[in-house]
Amino acid sequence: MLQQISKNKVFNGWHAQYSHESTSLACNMRFAIYLPPQAEHRPVPVLYWLSGLTCTDENFMQKAGAQRVAAELGIAIVAPDTSPRGEEVADDPDGNYDLGLGAGFYVNATEAPWAQHYQMYDYVSKELPHLIECQFNVSDVKSISGHSMGGHGALICALKNPMQYRSVSAFSPIVNPTNCPWGSKALTAYLGDNRAAWLVYDACELMHNVTTSVPMLVDQGQADNFLEEQLLTSNLLEVVEAKNYPAQIRMQAGYDHSYYFIATFIEEHLRFHAKYLRESASK
Protein backbone atom coordinates (compact mmCIF):
# COMPACT_ATOMS: atom_id res chain seq x y z
CA MET A 1 0.00 0.00 0.00
CA LEU A 2 1.18 3.45 -0.88
CA GLN A 3 1.04 6.30 1.62
CA GLN A 4 1.05 9.75 0.06
CA ILE A 5 3.44 12.14 1.82
CA SER A 6 3.18 15.24 -0.35
CA LYS A 7 1.72 16.41 -3.62
CA ASN A 8 2.52 19.55 -5.62
CA LYS A 9 1.28 20.76 -8.96
CA VAL A 10 4.20 21.55 -11.23
CA PHE A 11 4.15 22.37 -14.95
CA ASN A 12 0.52 21.33 -15.08
CA GLY A 13 1.36 17.82 -13.85
CA TRP A 14 1.87 16.43 -10.36
CA HIS A 15 4.91 15.75 -8.24
CA ALA A 16 4.19 13.46 -5.32
CA GLN A 17 6.10 11.58 -2.64
CA TYR A 18 4.94 8.20 -1.37
CA SER A 19 6.13 5.72 1.21
CA HIS A 20 5.62 1.97 1.06
CA GLU A 21 6.84 -1.23 2.70
CA SER A 22 9.52 -2.62 0.41
CA THR A 23 9.74 -6.39 0.33
CA SER A 24 13.18 -6.52 -1.24
CA LEU A 25 14.63 -4.03 1.24
CA ALA A 26 12.58 -5.16 4.24
CA CYS A 27 11.94 -1.58 5.35
CA ASN A 28 9.74 1.41 4.68
CA MET A 29 10.86 3.40 1.64
CA ARG A 30 10.01 6.77 0.15
CA PHE A 31 10.04 7.62 -3.53
CA ALA A 32 8.96 10.56 -5.66
CA ILE A 33 7.08 10.50 -8.94
CA TYR A 34 6.36 13.23 -11.46
CA LEU A 35 3.29 12.53 -13.56
CA PRO A 36 3.05 14.79 -16.61
CA PRO A 37 -0.36 16.15 -17.64
CA GLN A 38 -0.65 13.49 -20.37
CA ALA A 39 -0.96 10.82 -17.65
CA GLU A 40 -4.49 12.00 -16.99
CA HIS A 41 -5.51 10.67 -20.39
CA ARG A 42 -3.20 7.78 -21.27
CA PRO A 43 -0.45 5.58 -19.84
CA VAL A 44 2.88 7.38 -20.19
CA PRO A 45 6.40 5.91 -20.34
CA VAL A 46 8.67 6.27 -17.32
CA LEU A 47 12.21 7.51 -16.78
CA TYR A 48 13.78 6.17 -13.58
CA TRP A 49 16.30 8.49 -11.97
CA LEU A 50 18.92 7.15 -9.56
CA SER A 51 20.63 9.73 -7.37
CA GLY A 52 24.14 9.91 -5.99
CA LEU A 53 25.77 9.58 -2.58
CA THR A 54 23.92 11.30 0.32
CA CYS A 55 20.83 12.05 -1.81
CA THR A 56 17.19 11.11 -1.30
CA ASP A 57 14.24 11.20 -3.70
CA GLU A 58 14.21 14.99 -3.32
CA ASN A 59 17.47 16.25 -4.85
CA PHE A 60 16.64 15.54 -8.47
CA MET A 61 13.01 16.57 -8.24
CA GLN A 62 13.87 19.91 -6.61
CA LYS A 63 17.07 20.84 -8.41
CA ALA A 64 17.23 19.39 -11.91
CA GLY A 65 14.41 21.35 -13.52
CA ALA A 66 13.29 18.20 -15.33
CA GLN A 67 9.54 18.59 -14.99
CA ARG A 68 9.24 21.31 -17.64
CA VAL A 69 10.54 19.04 -20.39
CA ALA A 70 8.90 15.89 -19.00
CA ALA A 71 5.57 17.72 -19.14
CA GLU A 72 6.18 18.67 -22.75
CA LEU A 73 7.28 15.16 -23.77
CA GLY A 74 4.74 13.24 -21.71
CA ILE A 75 7.24 11.25 -19.65
CA ALA A 76 6.79 10.27 -15.99
CA ILE A 77 9.87 10.43 -13.77
CA VAL A 78 10.41 8.20 -10.73
CA ALA A 79 13.12 8.94 -8.20
CA PRO A 80 13.79 6.32 -5.50
CA ASP A 81 15.90 6.85 -2.41
CA THR A 82 19.60 5.90 -2.49
CA SER A 83 19.59 3.19 0.19
CA PRO A 84 17.31 1.37 2.58
CA ARG A 85 16.34 3.59 5.50
CA GLY A 86 15.30 3.31 9.12
CA GLU A 87 16.74 2.86 12.58
CA GLU A 88 17.02 -0.89 12.07
CA VAL A 89 19.08 -0.48 8.89
CA ALA A 90 22.87 -0.91 9.19
CA ASP A 91 25.01 2.17 8.60
CA ASP A 92 28.71 2.83 8.29
CA PRO A 93 30.06 2.58 11.88
CA ASP A 94 32.41 5.47 11.09
CA GLY A 95 29.56 7.64 9.84
CA ASN A 96 31.09 8.27 6.42
CA TYR A 97 28.87 9.41 3.58
CA ASP A 98 30.14 6.81 1.11
CA LEU A 99 28.86 3.65 2.81
CA GLY A 100 25.56 2.64 4.38
CA LEU A 101 22.65 5.07 4.53
CA GLY A 102 22.49 7.18 1.38
CA ALA A 103 25.09 4.97 -0.27
CA GLY A 104 23.45 1.72 -1.33
CA PHE A 105 25.36 1.60 -4.64
CA TYR A 106 22.43 -0.21 -6.32
CA VAL A 107 23.81 -3.69 -5.57
CA ASN A 108 22.37 -6.71 -3.75
CA ALA A 109 24.55 -7.10 -0.66
CA THR A 110 25.63 -10.59 0.38
CA GLU A 111 27.64 -9.75 3.49
CA ALA A 112 26.61 -9.08 7.09
CA PRO A 113 25.33 -6.71 8.38
CA TRP A 114 24.30 -5.31 5.00
CA ALA A 115 22.55 -8.24 3.29
CA GLN A 116 19.36 -7.96 5.34
CA HIS A 117 18.32 -4.60 3.83
CA TYR A 118 20.80 -3.49 1.17
CA GLN A 119 19.16 -5.06 -1.90
CA MET A 120 18.96 -1.89 -3.93
CA TYR A 121 19.57 -3.57 -7.28
CA ASP A 122 16.44 -5.66 -6.90
CA TYR A 123 14.53 -2.69 -5.54
CA VAL A 124 15.23 -0.25 -8.36
CA SER A 125 15.23 -2.71 -11.27
CA LYS A 126 12.38 -5.03 -10.20
CA GLU A 127 10.24 -4.13 -7.19
CA LEU A 128 9.85 -0.41 -7.81
CA PRO A 129 9.02 -0.62 -11.56
CA HIS A 130 6.44 -3.31 -10.79
CA LEU A 131 4.89 -1.15 -8.07
CA ILE A 132 4.85 1.94 -10.28
CA GLU A 133 3.26 0.09 -13.18
CA CYS A 134 0.54 -1.29 -10.89
CA GLN A 135 -0.25 1.96 -9.10
CA PHE A 136 0.01 4.76 -11.67
CA ASN A 137 -1.19 5.49 -15.17
CA VAL A 138 2.09 4.52 -16.79
CA SER A 139 3.08 1.99 -19.44
CA ASP A 140 5.79 -0.64 -19.04
CA VAL A 141 8.01 1.30 -21.44
CA LYS A 142 10.94 2.67 -19.49
CA SER A 143 14.40 4.17 -19.53
CA ILE A 144 16.85 4.94 -16.77
CA SER A 145 19.25 7.70 -15.84
CA GLY A 146 21.23 8.87 -12.84
CA HIS A 147 24.07 10.90 -11.36
CA SER A 148 27.42 9.79 -9.94
CA MET A 149 26.68 6.66 -7.82
CA GLY A 150 23.26 6.78 -9.50
CA GLY A 151 24.88 7.05 -12.92
CA HIS A 152 26.66 3.82 -12.05
CA GLY A 153 23.30 2.38 -10.99
CA ALA A 154 21.62 3.43 -14.24
CA LEU A 155 24.40 2.00 -16.39
CA ILE A 156 24.48 -1.37 -14.64
CA CYS A 157 20.68 -1.69 -14.62
CA ALA A 158 20.57 -1.08 -18.38
CA LEU A 159 23.61 -3.20 -19.23
CA LYS A 160 22.23 -6.12 -17.18
CA ASN A 161 18.68 -5.74 -18.56
CA PRO A 162 18.97 -4.54 -22.14
CA MET A 163 15.45 -5.69 -22.98
CA GLN A 164 13.90 -3.87 -20.01
CA TYR A 165 15.22 -0.35 -20.68
CA ARG A 166 14.79 1.46 -24.00
CA SER A 167 17.68 3.83 -23.32
CA VAL A 168 20.10 4.81 -20.57
CA SER A 169 21.89 8.01 -19.69
CA ALA A 170 24.12 9.24 -16.92
CA PHE A 171 25.67 12.38 -15.52
CA SER A 172 29.15 12.05 -14.02
CA PRO A 173 28.76 8.29 -13.46
CA ILE A 174 31.10 6.01 -11.53
CA VAL A 175 31.79 3.78 -14.54
CA ASN A 176 34.36 1.39 -13.12
CA PRO A 177 33.65 0.96 -9.40
CA THR A 178 35.95 -2.06 -9.05
CA ASN A 179 38.86 0.30 -9.74
CA CYS A 180 38.03 3.42 -7.71
CA PRO A 181 38.10 4.16 -3.95
CA TRP A 182 34.33 4.74 -3.52
CA GLY A 183 33.53 1.55 -5.39
CA SER A 184 36.18 -0.66 -3.79
CA LYS A 185 35.09 0.39 -0.32
CA ALA A 186 31.38 -0.18 -0.96
CA LEU A 187 31.78 -3.41 -2.92
CA THR A 188 34.12 -4.86 -0.27
CA ALA A 189 31.55 -4.10 2.41
CA TYR A 190 28.46 -5.24 0.52
CA LEU A 191 29.90 -8.16 -1.48
CA GLY A 192 33.02 -9.28 0.39
CA ASP A 193 36.63 -9.57 -0.66
CA ASN A 194 36.10 -11.76 -3.70
CA ARG A 195 36.48 -9.34 -6.57
CA ALA A 196 34.80 -11.76 -8.97
CA ALA A 197 31.50 -10.93 -7.25
CA TRP A 198 32.06 -7.22 -7.90
CA LEU A 199 32.30 -7.53 -11.67
CA VAL A 200 28.57 -7.99 -12.28
CA TYR A 201 28.06 -4.47 -10.89
CA ASP A 202 30.78 -2.74 -12.92
CA ALA A 203 29.65 -0.90 -16.06
CA CYS A 204 32.99 -1.30 -17.84
CA GLU A 205 33.07 -5.04 -17.13
CA LEU A 206 29.44 -5.51 -18.10
CA MET A 207 29.79 -3.59 -21.34
CA HIS A 208 32.85 -5.64 -22.21
CA ASN A 209 30.72 -8.78 -22.10
CA VAL A 210 27.32 -7.72 -23.46
CA THR A 211 25.89 -8.88 -26.76
CA THR A 212 22.74 -6.70 -26.71
CA SER A 213 23.13 -2.95 -26.47
CA VAL A 214 21.01 -0.10 -25.13
CA PRO A 215 21.28 3.43 -26.59
CA MET A 216 23.45 5.36 -24.13
CA LEU A 217 24.24 9.03 -23.42
CA VAL A 218 26.81 10.11 -20.82
CA ASP A 219 27.71 13.68 -19.86
CA GLN A 220 30.80 14.29 -17.78
CA GLY A 221 32.03 17.69 -16.59
CA GLN A 222 35.70 18.33 -17.18
CA ALA A 223 35.94 20.48 -14.02
CA ASP A 224 34.51 17.66 -11.88
CA ASN A 225 36.76 17.15 -8.84
CA PHE A 226 35.96 13.43 -8.79
CA LEU A 227 36.74 12.74 -12.44
CA GLU A 228 40.30 11.43 -12.21
CA GLU A 229 40.12 9.42 -9.00
CA GLN A 230 36.55 8.14 -8.79
CA LEU A 231 34.65 8.40 -12.06
CA LEU A 232 37.25 7.12 -14.55
CA THR A 233 35.25 8.10 -17.62
CA SER A 234 38.17 7.27 -19.89
CA ASN A 235 37.87 3.59 -18.94
CA LEU A 236 34.30 3.53 -20.26
CA LEU A 237 35.37 5.36 -23.41
CA GLU A 238 37.90 2.60 -24.08
CA VAL A 239 35.30 -0.16 -23.85
CA VAL A 240 32.81 1.83 -25.94
CA GLU A 241 35.41 2.15 -28.68
CA ALA A 242 36.61 -1.44 -28.45
CA LYS A 243 33.05 -2.79 -28.58
CA ASN A 244 31.71 -0.14 -30.96
CA TYR A 245 28.95 0.30 -28.37
CA PRO A 246 26.17 2.81 -29.33
CA ALA A 247 27.11 5.37 -26.68
CA GLN A 248 27.68 9.11 -26.83
CA ILE A 249 30.13 10.13 -24.12
CA ARG A 250 30.44 13.89 -23.94
CA MET A 251 33.07 15.76 -21.96
CA GLN A 252 31.67 19.16 -20.99
CA ALA A 253 34.24 21.90 -20.46
CA GLY A 254 34.01 23.89 -17.23
CA TYR A 255 31.19 21.91 -15.58
CA ASP A 256 31.55 20.33 -12.14
CA HIS A 257 29.83 17.52 -10.20
CA SER A 258 26.87 19.59 -8.97
CA TYR A 259 23.19 19.69 -9.81
CA TYR A 260 23.90 22.89 -11.76
CA PHE A 261 25.58 20.61 -14.30
CA ILE A 262 22.59 18.27 -14.35
CA ALA A 263 20.16 21.19 -14.74
CA THR A 264 22.13 22.44 -17.72
CA PHE A 265 21.90 19.22 -19.72
CA ILE A 266 18.82 17.41 -18.40
CA GLU A 267 16.71 18.69 -21.29
CA GLU A 268 19.02 16.99 -23.80
CA HIS A 269 18.86 13.76 -21.79
CA LEU A 270 15.07 13.82 -21.67
CA ARG A 271 14.85 14.43 -25.42
CA PHE A 272 17.33 11.60 -25.98
CA HIS A 273 15.19 9.21 -23.93
CA ALA A 274 11.95 10.45 -25.50
CA LYS A 275 13.14 9.34 -28.92
CA TYR A 276 13.42 5.72 -27.74
CA LEU A 277 10.46 5.76 -25.38
CA ARG A 278 8.24 6.98 -28.18
CA GLU A 279 9.55 4.48 -30.73
CA SER A 280 8.99 1.65 -28.33
CA ALA A 281 5.54 2.79 -27.36
CA SER A 282 4.37 2.68 -30.96
CA LYS A 283 5.63 -0.84 -31.62
Place this chain on the structure above:
Amino acid sequence: MLQQISKNKVFNGWHAQYSHESTSLACNMRFAIYLPPQAEHRPVPVLYWLSGLTCTDENFMQKAGAQRVAAELGIAIVAPDTSPRGEEVADDPDGNYDLGLGAGFYVNATEAPWAQHYQMYDYVSKELPHLIECQFNVSDVKSISGHSMGGHGALICALKNPMQYRSVSAFSPIVNPTNCPWGSKALTAYLGDNRAAWLVYDACELMHNVTTSVPMLVDQGQADNFLEEQLLTSNLLEVVEAKNYPAQIRMQAGYDHSYYFIATFIEEHLRFHAKYLRESASK
Protein backbone atom coordinates in the same frame (compact mmCIF):
# COMPACT_ATOMS: atom_id res chain seq x y z
CA MET B 1 35.87 43.15 -0.36
CA LEU B 2 34.13 40.11 -1.75
CA GLN B 3 35.12 36.59 -0.71
CA GLN B 4 34.14 33.92 -3.20
CA ILE B 5 32.57 30.89 -1.51
CA SER B 6 31.60 28.75 -4.50
CA LYS B 7 31.43 28.90 -8.28
CA ASN B 8 29.59 26.57 -10.67
CA LYS B 9 29.18 26.70 -14.40
CA VAL B 10 25.49 26.51 -15.31
CA PHE B 11 23.88 27.03 -18.71
CA ASN B 12 27.17 28.34 -20.03
CA GLY B 13 27.22 31.13 -17.44
CA TRP B 14 28.40 31.18 -13.84
CA HIS B 15 26.62 30.85 -10.52
CA ALA B 16 28.72 32.06 -7.61
CA GLN B 17 28.30 32.72 -3.90
CA TYR B 18 30.18 35.54 -2.18
CA SER B 19 30.42 36.88 1.34
CA HIS B 20 31.13 40.47 2.28
CA GLU B 21 31.01 42.79 5.27
CA SER B 22 27.73 44.67 5.01
CA THR B 23 27.80 48.21 6.35
CA SER B 24 24.04 48.61 6.57
CA LEU B 25 23.58 45.29 8.40
CA ALA B 26 26.82 45.47 10.42
CA CYS B 27 27.57 41.80 9.82
CA ASN B 28 29.03 39.40 7.28
CA MET B 29 26.54 38.52 4.55
CA ARG B 30 26.39 35.95 1.79
CA PHE B 31 24.70 36.43 -1.57
CA ALA B 32 24.52 34.49 -4.82
CA ILE B 33 24.81 35.81 -8.36
CA TYR B 34 24.14 34.20 -11.70
CA LEU B 35 26.05 35.82 -14.54
CA PRO B 36 24.76 34.78 -17.96
CA PRO B 37 27.28 34.13 -20.76
CA GLN B 38 26.57 37.58 -22.25
CA ALA B 39 28.24 39.18 -19.20
CA GLU B 40 31.61 38.12 -20.59
CA HIS B 41 31.16 40.62 -23.39
CA ARG B 42 28.95 43.44 -22.13
CA PRO B 43 27.26 44.78 -19.00
CA VAL B 44 23.98 42.94 -18.47
CA PRO B 45 20.86 44.09 -16.58
CA VAL B 46 20.10 42.54 -13.20
CA LEU B 47 17.06 40.90 -11.66
CA TYR B 48 17.14 40.95 -7.86
CA TRP B 49 15.38 38.00 -6.21
CA LEU B 50 14.16 38.22 -2.62
CA SER B 51 13.36 34.90 -0.95
CA GLY B 52 10.79 33.97 1.65
CA LEU B 53 10.81 33.00 5.32
CA THR B 54 13.57 30.53 6.34
CA CYS B 55 15.38 30.82 2.99
CA THR B 56 18.94 31.81 2.17
CA ASP B 57 20.55 32.79 -1.13
CA GLU B 58 20.45 29.12 -2.15
CA ASN B 59 16.76 28.21 -2.45
CA PHE B 60 16.00 30.17 -5.58
CA MET B 61 19.29 29.43 -7.31
CA GLN B 62 18.94 25.67 -6.72
CA LYS B 63 15.21 25.16 -7.17
CA ALA B 64 13.67 27.71 -9.53
CA GLY B 65 15.38 26.66 -12.74
CA ALA B 66 15.83 30.33 -13.65
CA GLN B 67 19.33 30.15 -15.13
CA ARG B 68 18.23 28.54 -18.40
CA VAL B 69 16.06 31.50 -19.35
CA ALA B 70 18.38 34.10 -17.81
CA ALA B 71 21.18 32.70 -20.00
CA GLU B 72 18.99 33.01 -23.06
CA LEU B 73 17.86 36.55 -22.24
CA GLY B 74 21.18 37.86 -20.96
CA ILE B 75 19.98 38.80 -17.48
CA ALA B 76 22.03 38.48 -14.29
CA ILE B 77 20.22 37.33 -11.15
CA VAL B 78 21.23 38.33 -7.63
CA ALA B 79 19.82 36.54 -4.59
CA PRO B 80 20.59 38.00 -1.16
CA ASP B 81 19.99 36.27 2.15
CA THR B 82 16.71 36.89 4.00
CA SER B 83 18.08 38.52 7.17
CA PRO B 84 21.30 39.57 8.81
CA ARG B 85 23.28 36.55 10.06
CA GLY B 86 25.77 35.67 12.73
CA GLU B 87 26.02 34.78 16.40
CA GLU B 88 25.85 38.43 17.37
CA VAL B 89 22.59 38.99 15.48
CA ALA B 90 19.36 38.97 17.50
CA ASP B 91 16.94 36.12 16.86
CA ASP B 92 13.41 35.31 17.99
CA PRO B 93 13.76 34.20 21.62
CA ASP B 94 11.07 31.58 21.00
CA GLY B 95 12.92 30.23 17.96
CA ASN B 96 10.01 30.68 15.58
CA TYR B 97 10.69 30.77 11.85
CA ASP B 98 8.72 33.96 11.22
CA LEU B 99 10.84 36.44 13.19
CA GLY B 100 14.56 37.10 13.42
CA LEU B 101 17.06 35.01 11.46
CA GLY B 102 15.67 34.14 8.03
CA ALA B 103 12.79 36.56 8.55
CA GLY B 104 14.08 40.11 8.07
CA PHE B 105 10.96 41.21 6.18
CA TYR B 106 13.01 43.70 4.13
CA VAL B 107 12.38 46.57 6.55
CA ASN B 108 14.70 48.91 8.49
CA ALA B 109 14.12 48.02 12.13
CA THR B 110 13.88 50.83 14.66
CA GLU B 111 13.33 48.81 17.84
CA ALA B 112 15.78 47.03 20.16
CA PRO B 113 17.26 44.48 19.89
CA TRP B 114 16.63 44.44 16.13
CA ALA B 115 17.70 47.88 14.97
CA GLN B 116 21.43 47.18 15.20
CA HIS B 117 21.44 44.63 12.33
CA TYR B 118 17.96 44.34 10.81
CA GLN B 119 18.25 46.99 8.08
CA MET B 120 17.28 44.73 5.21
CA TYR B 121 15.45 47.41 3.24
CA ASP B 122 18.60 49.49 2.93
CA TYR B 123 20.64 46.39 2.23
CA VAL B 124 18.60 45.02 -0.66
CA SER B 125 17.55 48.32 -2.23
CA LYS B 126 20.76 50.36 -1.77
CA GLU B 127 23.92 48.66 -0.50
CA LEU B 128 23.68 45.43 -2.47
CA PRO B 129 22.84 46.97 -5.88
CA HIS B 130 25.71 49.42 -5.41
CA LEU B 131 28.10 46.59 -4.57
CA ILE B 132 26.93 44.46 -7.49
CA GLU B 133 27.25 47.33 -9.94
CA CYS B 134 30.80 48.04 -8.74
CA GLN B 135 32.02 44.46 -8.70
CA PHE B 136 30.45 42.70 -11.71
CA ASN B 137 29.96 43.32 -15.40
CA VAL B 138 26.38 44.53 -14.99
CA SER B 139 24.56 47.71 -15.91
CA ASP B 140 22.52 49.82 -13.50
CA VAL B 141 19.32 48.65 -15.22
CA LYS B 142 17.44 46.45 -12.79
CA SER B 143 14.19 44.79 -11.85
CA ILE B 144 13.11 42.93 -8.76
CA SER B 145 11.12 39.82 -7.90
CA GLY B 146 10.54 37.55 -4.94
CA HIS B 147 8.46 34.91 -3.19
CA SER B 148 6.14 35.20 -0.17
CA MET B 149 7.97 37.45 2.33
CA GLY B 150 10.33 38.17 -0.58
CA GLY B 151 7.37 38.99 -2.81
CA HIS B 152 6.40 41.56 -0.20
CA GLY B 153 10.00 42.81 -0.29
CA ALA B 154 10.03 43.10 -4.07
CA LEU B 155 6.72 44.94 -4.17
CA ILE B 156 7.68 47.49 -1.52
CA CYS B 157 11.13 48.10 -3.04
CA ALA B 158 9.55 48.83 -6.43
CA LEU B 159 6.64 50.86 -5.09
CA LYS B 160 8.99 52.98 -2.97
CA ASN B 161 11.56 53.39 -5.79
CA PRO B 162 9.66 53.48 -9.07
CA MET B 163 12.58 55.13 -10.90
CA GLN B 164 15.08 52.52 -9.71
CA TYR B 165 13.32 49.35 -10.90
CA ARG B 166 12.13 48.85 -14.47
CA SER B 167 9.62 46.16 -13.47
CA VAL B 168 8.56 44.09 -10.48
CA SER B 169 7.08 40.66 -10.08
CA ALA B 170 6.16 38.37 -7.23
CA PHE B 171 5.10 34.84 -6.47
CA SER B 172 2.65 34.35 -3.61
CA PRO B 173 3.55 37.70 -2.02
CA ILE B 174 2.47 38.98 1.38
CA VAL B 175 0.74 42.04 -0.06
CA ASN B 176 -0.76 43.59 3.06
CA PRO B 177 1.52 42.77 6.02
CA THR B 178 -0.17 45.28 8.32
CA ASN B 179 -3.26 43.07 8.18
CA CYS B 180 -1.90 39.53 8.45
CA PRO B 181 -0.41 37.56 11.37
CA TRP B 182 3.10 37.15 9.89
CA GLY B 183 3.29 40.86 9.08
CA SER B 184 1.80 42.16 12.31
CA LYS B 185 4.17 40.08 14.40
CA ALA B 186 7.26 41.11 12.45
CA LEU B 187 6.33 44.77 12.10
CA THR B 188 5.49 45.03 15.82
CA ALA B 189 8.89 43.60 16.70
CA TYR B 190 10.95 45.55 14.18
CA LEU B 191 9.03 48.87 14.13
CA GLY B 192 7.14 49.02 17.40
CA ASP B 193 3.47 49.35 18.19
CA ASN B 194 2.80 52.52 16.19
CA ARG B 195 1.01 51.20 13.12
CA ALA B 196 1.69 54.43 11.22
CA ALA B 197 5.33 53.33 10.96
CA TRP B 198 4.25 50.05 9.37
CA LEU B 199 2.44 51.61 6.44
CA VAL B 200 5.57 52.54 4.48
CA TYR B 201 6.33 48.82 4.21
CA ASP B 202 2.88 47.67 3.10
CA ALA B 203 2.38 47.13 -0.65
CA CYS B 204 -1.35 47.85 -0.55
CA GLU B 205 -0.81 51.09 1.36
CA LEU B 206 2.07 52.16 -0.85
CA MET B 207 0.20 51.45 -4.06
CA HIS B 208 -2.75 53.42 -2.77
CA ASN B 209 -0.52 56.49 -2.52
CA VAL B 210 1.85 56.24 -5.49
CA THR B 211 1.80 58.57 -8.45
CA THR B 212 4.48 56.79 -10.51
CA SER B 213 3.91 53.16 -11.43
CA VAL B 214 6.17 50.20 -12.22
CA PRO B 215 5.02 47.38 -14.52
CA MET B 216 3.97 44.53 -12.20
CA LEU B 217 3.26 40.80 -12.54
CA VAL B 218 1.98 38.69 -9.63
CA ASP B 219 1.31 34.95 -9.67
CA GLN B 220 -0.65 33.41 -6.80
CA GLY B 221 -1.49 29.72 -6.44
CA GLN B 222 -5.10 29.02 -5.58
CA ALA B 223 -4.13 25.91 -3.58
CA ASP B 224 -1.69 27.94 -1.45
CA ASN B 225 -2.35 27.18 2.24
CA PHE B 226 -1.32 30.71 3.21
CA LEU B 227 -3.54 32.55 0.74
CA GLU B 228 -6.53 33.40 2.92
CA GLU B 229 -4.82 34.18 6.22
CA GLN B 230 -1.42 35.61 5.29
CA LEU B 231 -1.16 36.63 1.65
CA LEU B 232 -4.45 38.48 1.14
CA THR B 233 -4.06 38.79 -2.63
CA SER B 234 -7.58 40.12 -2.99
CA ASN B 235 -6.60 43.25 -1.04
CA LEU B 236 -3.97 44.04 -3.67
CA LEU B 237 -6.42 43.35 -6.46
CA GLU B 238 -8.77 45.94 -4.99
CA VAL B 239 -6.11 48.66 -4.98
CA VAL B 240 -4.93 47.72 -8.48
CA GLU B 241 -8.46 48.14 -9.75
CA ALA B 242 -9.15 51.33 -7.80
CA LYS B 243 -5.90 52.92 -8.99
CA ASN B 244 -5.93 51.37 -12.45
CA TYR B 245 -2.37 50.29 -11.64
CA PRO B 246 -0.51 48.50 -14.49
CA ALA B 247 -0.42 45.12 -12.74
CA GLN B 248 -1.31 41.63 -13.92
CA ILE B 249 -2.41 39.53 -10.95
CA ARG B 250 -2.94 35.95 -11.97
CA MET B 251 -4.60 33.29 -9.82
CA GLN B 252 -3.18 29.89 -10.79
CA ALA B 253 -5.49 26.93 -10.18
CA GLY B 254 -4.06 23.98 -8.28
CA TYR B 255 -0.67 25.50 -7.43
CA ASP B 256 0.65 25.75 -3.85
CA HIS B 257 3.24 27.86 -2.02
CA SER B 258 6.26 25.73 -2.98
CA TYR B 259 9.21 26.22 -5.30
CA TYR B 260 7.46 23.85 -7.72
CA PHE B 261 5.05 26.72 -8.33
CA ILE B 262 7.90 29.17 -8.86
CA ALA B 263 9.68 26.77 -11.22
CA THR B 264 6.52 26.47 -13.31
CA PHE B 265 6.12 30.19 -13.95
CA ILE B 266 9.61 31.67 -13.56
CA GLU B 267 10.15 31.63 -17.31
CA GLU B 268 7.15 33.90 -17.82
CA HIS B 269 8.41 36.25 -15.10
CA LEU B 270 11.86 36.46 -16.66
CA ARG B 271 10.40 37.19 -20.10
CA PHE B 272 8.16 39.82 -18.53
CA HIS B 273 11.16 41.54 -16.92
CA ALA B 274 13.29 41.16 -20.05
CA LYS B 275 10.85 43.29 -22.00
CA TYR B 276 11.39 46.25 -19.67
CA LEU B 277 15.08 45.63 -18.99
CA ARG B 278 15.75 45.64 -22.70
CA GLU B 279 13.68 48.74 -23.43
CA SER B 280 15.40 50.62 -20.67
CA ALA B 281 18.86 49.51 -21.73
CA SER B 282 18.36 50.96 -25.19
CA LYS B 283 17.19 54.35 -23.95
